[in-house]
Amino acid sequence: MTAHDGRCRPLVLVVEDEPLLRMAAVDMVEEAGFEPVEAADATEAVRILEARFDIRIVFSDIDMPRGIDGMKLAALIRNRWPPIDIILTSGHVDASEVDLPVRSMFFSKPYNEKVVVAAMKKFVG
Helix, strand or coil: CEEECCEEECEEEEECCCHHHHHHHHHHHHHCCCEEEEECCHHHHHHHHHHCCCEEEEEEECCCCCCCCHHHHHHHHHHHCCCCEEEEEECCCCHHHCCCCCCEEEEECCCCHHHHHHHHHHHHC
């Protein structure tokens, strides 16, 4: 965890294949007081999760290339890293189509940043 104003900031892994959307999500995470870690796809996210033990939340797009989408990533996280909370987002998938693991939330794009940040803050208690 990173020191900021004398406190440790929870780490949020942002998984988004679109660079501009990833930058916007990283800015949202930072402005909310969290420490962002970036991944361009689920494969990179898994490598980061295998190397780090301080990730609290994964904020991931569902629609991603290279074989592992956000829903598969969420299932993998729940199986391998059960303490991590998960927020999924998509502009192409309807909420009724999302099979969320426990301690997960879904937001349609374009999402309301205040609502997403409130969910992150609720997860870290």
